[in-house]
Amino acid sequence: MWKKIFDWLDERLGLNDLYNTLLDRPEPRGNWWNTLGSASLFLFVLQGLTGIFLTIYYTPSPDHAYDSIQYIMEGVAFGWLIRGIHHWGASLMVLVVFIHMLRVFVTASYKYPRELTWFIGIGLLLATIGMGFTGYLLPWNQRSYWATTVGTQIAGTAPLIGEFILKALRGGPDLSALTLQRFFSAHIWIIPAILMALIGIHLYLIIKHGESHFPKKDE
Amino acid sequence: MNEEIKQKIKERYEQELNKGERFWPDSIFKDVIVSLGIFIVLVLLATFIGVANEPKADPSDTSYLPRPEWYFLFLFKFLALYGQIPVIDKIEWLATVLVPSLGIALLTFLPLLDKSPYRHYSRRIFALTVMGTIVLDMVLLTIMASLPVPPDADELAVSTTLQTIGGLWIPAALLTILVVIYAFKRSLYWESTRRNVPLWVTVAGAAMMVAMTAAVSIRAAAYPKPEEAEVPSTLVDQIVAGQDLYSVQCVECHGDDGSVAVIEGVEGLEGEKITPINSRDVLYTITDGAMYEVIAYGRPNAGMPPFGKTYGGELSRSEIDYIILFMRYTWDDRFEAPVIPELFPPLAEGEVPSYDVHIAPIVKRYCVSCHRAGKENNDYLMTSYEEILTTGENVEKNIIAGDMNSYLLQVIQGHEIVNEKGEVIIGVMPPKTKLKANVVDAFIRWIMNGMPKTAEDAAALSVMPEATPAP
Numbered sequence: 001m002w003k004k005i006f007d008w009l010d011e012r013l014g015l016n017d018l019y020n021t022l023l024d025r026p027e028p029r030g031n032w033w034n035t036l037g038s039a040s041l042f043l044f045v046l047q048g049l050t051g052i053f054l055t056i057y058y059t060p061s062p063d064h065a066y067d068s069i070q071y072i073m074e075g076v077a078f079g080w081l082i083r084g085i086h087h088w089g090a091s092l093m094v095l096v097v098f099i100h101m102l103r104v105f106v107t108a109s110y111k112y113p114r115e116l117t118w119f120i121g122i123g124l125l126l127a128t129i130g131m132g133f134t135g136y137l138l139p140w141n142q143r144s145y146w147a148t149t150v151g152t153q154i155a156g157t158a159p160l161i162g163e164f165i166l167k168a169l170r171g172g173p174d175l176s177a178l179t180l181q182r183f184f185s186a187h188i189w190i191i192p193a194i195l196m197a198l199i200g201i202h203l204y205l206i207i208k209h210g211e212s213h214f215p216k217k218d219e
Numbered sequence: 220m221n222e223e224i225k226q227k228i229k230e231r232y233e234q235e236l237n238k239g240e241r242f243w244p245d246s247i248f249k250d251v252i253v254s255l256g257i258f259i260v261l262v263l264l265a266t267f268i269g270v271a272n273e274p275k276a277d278p279s280d281t282s283y284l285p286r287p288e289w290y291f292l293f294l295f296k297f298l299a300l301y302g303q304i305p306v307i308d309k310i311e312w313l314a315t316v317l318v319p320s321l322g323i324a325l326l327t328f329l330p331l332l333d334k335s336p337y338r339h340y341s342r343r344i345f346a347l348t349v350m351g352t353i354v355l356d357m358v359l360l361t362i363m364a365s366l367p368v369p370p371d372a373d374e375l376a377v378s379t380t381l382q383t384i385g386g387l388w389i390p391a392a393l394l395t396i397l398v399v400i401y402a403f404k405r406s407l408y409w410e411s412t413r414r415n416v417p418l419w420v421t422v423a424g425a426a427m428m429v430a431m432t433a434a435v436s437i438r439a440a441a442y443p444k445p446e447e448a449e450v451p452s453t454l455v456d457q458i459v460a461g462q463d464l465y466s467v468q469c470v471e472c473h474g475d476d477g478s479v480a481v482i483e484g485v486e487g488l489e490g491e492k493i494t495p496i497n498s499r500d501v502l503y504t505i506t507d508g509a510m511y512e513v514i515a516y517g518r519p520n521a522g523m524p525p526f527g528k529t530y531g532g533e534l535s536r537s538e539i540d541y542i543i544l545f546m547r548y549t550w551d552d553r554f555e556a557p558v559i560p561e562l563f564p565p566l567a568e569g570e571v572p573s574y575d576v577h578i579a580p581i582v583k584r585y586c587v588s589c590h591r592a593g594k595e596n597n598d599y600l601m602t603s604y605e606e607i608l609t610t611g612e613n614v615e616k617n618i619i620a621g622d623m624n625s626y627l628l629q630v631i632q633g634h635e636i637v638n639e640k641g642e643v644i645i646g647v648m649p650p651k652t653k654l655k656a657n658v659v660d661a662f663i664r665w666i667m668n669g670m671p672k673t674a675e676d677a678a679a680l681s682v683m684p685e686a687t688p689a690p
């Protein structure tokens with residue numbers, strides 16, 4: 001019975017082909033440091049899931065953002081757990097992605113034929129940091145408000161285009177409802193979309209070239 | 220890179236694959252274990268540490284010290300130390316834009332810059348020592364940034380100098396040496412016997428950086444810890460916080476319960492008629508938003524001063540919000556108040572109250588509104604344990620351990636203090652309200668037993684009847 005269903009699906013979806021290309025691949029002898037990429041992926045998915053839950057209650061307006069977070073923490077069943085995971089997960093994701101990059105650097109896995117994987121990786125690192133920066137403002141508390149004020153100020157010191165960057169980030173001369181709206185949109189749509197696209201290419205390249213092996217003395 | 224080398228790399232990889240494992244299940248197994256571990260760590264962090272509660276954003280409070288997320292701290296510190304360098308510190312964008320962009324650009328184009336086909340550590344000493352130095356500096360700058368602020372200008376100068384040396388000059392010098400060796404004497408990185416030179420230079424530099432950071436941290440350990448104000452998170456805590464603030468800021472004009480209709484005893488407003496703010500007229504017609512503005516801006520023309528920081532008052536956004544919550548939940552009959560805990564835990568037979576647990580909340584609620592700087596109070600300040608015992612015109616007589624004639628105990632029991640000439644020098648306290656019996660009792664027990672500060676000190680003085688075993 002199960003076999004029949006499987007065969008039927010396999011004929012149309014190509015499950016066996018998928019299995020052969022995606023899962024039943026040869027790999028060099030693995031190492032625990034090589035789990036950090038998939039750990040980054042896991043954290044990205046986890047942040048996505050907990051983040052979607054948070055948007056159900058979160059309101060991106062200066063008048064209500066703070067209170068909506070308070071409500072998530074106090075009023076919603078297990079809201080504190082979901083927000084706690086999202087909060088700590090953000091920190092951990094930056095850390096894990098960074099260490100993943102360091103391990104790729106140390107094992108020189110960015111060399112031929114994996115240069116492109118590295119370029120995409122830099123995009124991923126920057127996007128991850130961007131997620132942290134935009135997400136930090138959303139609770140609209142003292143800490144986030146002033147950190148973002150200073151953060152955008154720093155970006156605004158660039159010669160010539162500084163003024164423009166500052167206005168583009170803040171949506172005006174000061175932090176306002178527009179800034180919050182902008183950061184929210186970047187945090188839940190723009191950057192995640194970029195991240196997802198980049199992760200897709202990253203993973204494709206990894207499957208295409210295979211995981212690099214740990215270098216031996218003569219290499 | 221020529222085709223031959225590419226071919227070699229591919230062949231080598233094939234060999235490794237043959238000696239290797241399968242992605243499923245071997246590699247996936249490790250991945251799942253690590254991800255599961257991360258998930259468990261996250262749940263534990265969320266449960267046992269949680270997310271620190273912060274007050275609401277307050278654009279008017281420019282005194283707030285901005286603290287970025289921890290992974291930006293190193294940049295923050297770098298900018299602060301860069302500001303110490305003479306001359307170029309004026310060109311801000313060098314540090315804010317150029318250095319970070321350069322760093323990211325170098326990192327991005329690494330595969331194009333580093334074209335050597337070699338992958339083993341022994342052939343990449345230059346890349347590894349440079350990266351190692353930078354990452355170590357990032358870690359050390361992060362540590363420096365999270366230390367408490369030095370208490371005075373001298374200490375600040377010493378600390379900043381140490382930080383600049385350890386976090387900026389040594390790493391900069393180290394990187395310069397590494398690059399110079401690479402540019403002029405590249406063979407030092409290759410020849411296996413002499414490879415030690417750049418390695419030892421790096422180790423020595425790193426040790427100095429760590430030593431500087433350790434010195435700064437040890438000095439910082441002796442600084443007074445900044446007081447972390449607790450931010451009330453639950454509704455009950457917020458209402459209580461609001462009541463305390465109301466007691467300090469508003470009672471003199473509006474009374475304990477907001478019922479004052481004619482102001483008494485306030486300079487300049489004597490006999491002023493106002494609408495009681497606990498009435499429906501006020502509570503039903505003024506929305507939270509408007510109430511916020513009334514408190515923040517005050518009614519300067521009518522005699523109510525501004526309280527919001529935006530207009531020169533003392534209260535932050537969150538604090539005004541707490542006051543409004545307190546007003547709603549205690550006076551507005553459309554709101555159902557949650558159970559508010561007692562001001563202080565009730566005292567058992569023979570139990571001695573302590574300052575920390577009992578007297579501090581009482582004083583905050585009933586006395587501090589007048590007994591703080593800038594009010595008329597015979598210079599008797601009551602905002603801390605020390606002040607209560609050591610200030611006031613009649614400091615010797617106010618509080619005498621074990622003496623019922625202490626002025627404080629007399630005035631709170633309704634007996635004025637009169638001098639030899641028959642003039643009243645201290646009226647009854649608090650002047651317009653009468654304290655509840657249990658509050659007076661707490662003051663009496665506290666002073667009669669020598670004014671213990673901490674709960675432990677008080678417990679040591681208590682003579683409790685033998686605890687009866689639970690049935």
Ligand code: HEM
Pocket residue numbers: 033034035036037038039040041044097098100101104109110114117118119120121122124125128199202206210211212213
């Ligand atoms: C959201 C962030 C990221 C995700 C989800 C991710 C995911 C992964 C995964 C699953 C792997 C294979 C397993 C492993 O080697 O650990 C991998 C490998 C790799 N990653 Fe990433 N990565 C991220 C960020 C980065 C960054 C920041 C870089 C470097 C700038 C980078 C460069 C590479 C390279 C070059 C490989 C190939 C390593 C090899 O074949 O040994 N990745 N990544």
